[in-house]
Every structure is written in structure tokens, then in C-alpha cells.
Amino acid sequence: MKTLKEIIMVAQNRPNKTIALACPEDHEVLHAVEEAVNLNLCDFILFGDELKIHSIAEEINFSLNQCQIINITDKEQACLEAVKAVSSGQADVVMKGLVDTAIIMKKVLDKEVGLRTDNIISHVMVMQLPKFDRLLFLSDGAMNIDPSVDQLKKITINAVNLARALSISRPKVACISAIEKVNPKMPSSVKCHEIEQMQEKLEIVHCDICGPLAIDLALDKESAKTKNIKNPVAGNADILIVPYIEVANALYKGWMFGCENVKSAGIIMGAKAPIVLTSRADSHETKLNSIALSVLMQN
Template sequence: MIKTLGDIVKTAQEQPKMKLAVAAAQDSDVLQAVVEAKARGIVDAILIGNEEEIRKRETENNLDLSTFTIINIPDLMESALEAVKLVSTGEADFVMKGLLDTAILLKAVLDKEVGLRTENLLSHVMVYEVPTYHKLLFLTDGGMNIAPSLEEKKSILTNAIVAARAMNNKEVKVACLAAKEKVSDKMQATIDGDKLKQLSGEGYFGENVLVEGPIAFDLAISKNAAEIKKFRSPVAGETDILLVPTIEVGNGIGKALSYLANAKSAGIIMGAKAPVVLVSRADDAETKLYSIALGSVIAAAK
């Protein structure tokens, strides 16, 4: 079982090297992360974007891109389409967002001709290494789906389970977050959490997946809180995946972990034919490296 982001990097180094396509690669932190990922034997990369700007970043950051393939496509949409096409044709294994809006990249991912569209809903999964928690914590979806329905939550959870299984989790424990543990018709999150738990019991999410819901955040991540409140569940204090009811909850928890709990993180979009590395412009090169390694491990598992 992979317990740290460092373990993800190590796993990526030990498996066959993956090929990464970077859309709009003219971003300093992205380039630094890609260079580091290649130096560690994690990926080979194809850089698509404005070559003049890419070379400028190379010089400014004292990088060596001489061993990388660079495809000069200054237009952002065309750059995204080319990166996605390389994956859909098998010339690359996964794709990464560079210096372009997320909407542009996702439009390319969903393109009917060259995209990576499947029947699955696309959803964002963040993986956090929190100093006060004993294993990796998967958080979904604080980046894409605003107020998902029950059907959408089923897809979001399925995507996160695929990511967690790629980390060699023999058993995946899921907490469907709400403000309370009792089902209330006034709180949709409690209704959905209860239904997802029922579906899990019926085998909907596969073997060795335990879904608890509804459950509050404190019980999900603290055995002590669960004992004090006399809440009994094998998921309490052992959660792998936090399924949030809305994007605001996921966004808030994620940023609190990063800025107040000093958590390290990696981010990925799941639900396409291949992983899509998606990180914030505010994320540093280390976070982007972890995200590349995460995408590499998931791509290899697929």
C-alpha cells in the first residue's frame, strides 16, 4: 500500500516509464517538474506549445530541454488538441495541463474526434499527504462538479476508487461527508450518503470497498472522535476517500489541508481514457512533480 506521495514517486520510478504530453508547456513550474520527473526516470515528455516561450523559460530557469520533443503550436486550443491526440493515438500515455485554462484542456479531452471521452463523468481527485493523518487521503470532487446528483456521485466515487486502487489499496474505505450521521430529508447529502452506502453493500462499487455515509468530517478521520461520540464503523478514522457533497466543501477542505495543515498534494482528473494531470497555477513545482508521478502510476495501472 502506498502511504505517502514519496511512495508514489518511488512506484513511478520502478514501473515502465510512461510518456507524457504537456499542453501549452510554456510554464516555468511545469517545465521544472517535467525535467525533474524525467531525471528521476518517471516519464519521457512531449512539450506542445509556444516554442519561443518554452525556450525563454528554459533559459530563465537554467533548464536543459535538449532531450525533449517540442512541438511548436502557439494557439492554446490547438496545443490542447494535439496533446490529447497524442494520447488517443497511443503516442503518449497521459496528458498534463500547462499554461492554459482548464476549460480549454477539458474541451480537447471531450472532443468527439480526437478526445479521450468515455461514458464516465469527468471528476477531480486530489491526493493529500497530511502530517497528522496516517495514510494518503483522497478528496473528491472539489474541482469540477459543482453540486452533483446521486447519479453523478456514483461516477465521481467510482473514479476515485480507480485512483485509490492504483495505489495498491487492497481495501478502499469511503466517507460520504455530511453535517450529521442521521438521514434527514432536509439535507440531501445525508440521503445520498445513505444510498451510496446501500449500493456499496450490494456490491455496486466492487469487492473490498467499504462506504460509510452520511458521516461528518471529524468521525471520518478521527477514531478518537468516533469513540467519544460512540459511532461505530470500520471507516471511522481509517478513511481513504472523502466524497464531498458540493464543490465548495471540497475546495474548502482541500485548501485548509494545504494552507493550515501543511499538507502536500497531487491532483488528477479521472473518468477519461487516460489520466489528466491538473494542478492549480498557484501550485509549486513539487506539487506538479507529485501529480505527474500520480498520473504515471494510474496510467500504468490502466
């Protein structure tokens, strides 16, 4: 798949899933819900303040007839009940609405009712930029602050699994640093090289990995050619794995708010079920794309 629109179209043809949405009291969130319902992407159970939900829905002319509402005014409790709905099988996907990420993730990781597995939980952004003829996957800009090499390995595997689910059979992975040679004084370059070696040892499979690579060498063929980087990943990367959370966060926000016609979707990988986690500042379009991505992943 090469566009987010294609993801929506494929998701439309999959069996309907139910999304447990915590704290939907937000115009952009409910706008995305309305579009998803109109596209017959999925069903929704809304956990939140019923009066506020109806008030916002009325402002955007959304009837809510096809949504079940569970009236909970406390945000922590709303998040807990949304997670419970998925862990009990009542719903298939958890979605974050207008609530702090830390609050909902605390419930996702709850030992009794949460969705934790032995795998690491990591966030993947799927980006559609006008310059590129493919989707770009960026991880991790939301969950893991300073991952160890072993954690970075698992983050990479999560991103590869997502790309493969979107019909990219052997994704090209670039581990991002500021340079393309290992320098012990730059820890990110050492981390990236170790990830590349893991692929060579078949500890990470179904992909090609190159690291360390600067961002221009990962994405631009001419830059790679100029520096005589002949690795097939150089200039052709599908997945960008970053050593620190702020790198992916800055890249994502720089693209979204500094470039025109950029589209995105965001999802948490590694849990028992997909988790739609977008920024509160993200548009309804990004939230809709993320909903479609979660539906596709749960099928």
C-alpha cells in the first residue's frame, strides 16, 4: 500500500470491528468518529461525559445514533473501562481521545485488565509525504524515551510487522543518526550499527537494515550517491528507526506543521490489540487514518 487512502479503502472491505474510545469530548475526535461511521469502517463505544459528547456532536451535526455511549465523567475511569472492553472481548481496538497519554497507557499496562504482552509497546507513525512514492514509517516518537539496543530491536520488529501487514513484503529499515559511520563519541551511531548487525545475524528478519544513516542518506538517492553509500536501503528507506524519542517527535511535527499536504496515521504496536494514539493537536483526518489503520491491523 502506498497511500493512506488505500489503507482506508482496504479497511472498508474488512469485517467490522468495534473501537472503545476513551474521552471523546473533542470536536476533532468526534468528527473522525463521524467520518469512520459514514465510511462503515467500524463501530464505536464511547466512554466519556455523555452531556459533553452530545453537545459537541450537536455542534457538528453528528447524530450519534450508531454509537453506544457509556456515561463516565472521570477520565481515568473512562480509560479503564475502554481498556476493559477490549480485554474482555467486547471491543477490538482502544482509542485515545482528549486525555493525557500517560493516563490511558497506565490502564493499557494494568496487570489485571490491561493489554500488555511480553513484547515491548511502541508507537509507529505512518507518513504520506508528497515527495515520496511510498509510505514512510517512523518509530518511536511517543512511547520509549531512550531505548536500549534490545528495546530498539523490538521497536524495529514492531515497525517491520506493521509495514508487512500493509503489503510491504521486505521493508527497508534505516537506523537514524547524524552520521553514517560508527563513532563511539556518538552513542546513537553505535546503537544503529548494533541493530544492523542483528539483521545480519537473523535476529531481525523479513527486512533489510542499514545503520547508522543520516536522514538525508536514508531518504534521498542523490545524497546517498554523492557520499558513495551503496547499501540498498540508502535513499529508499521505508522505515526510520530513531535512537531517542525526541528525534521522531521532532521529525513528525516538523513534517506535519512545516510541510504542505502531509498526511499521517499513528498506532501503538506490541499490545494484545491495536491502540489508536494520536496527539490532541492532530486533525480529524489523522485520527480517521489511524482508525482505518487499526481496523486493518485487527483483521
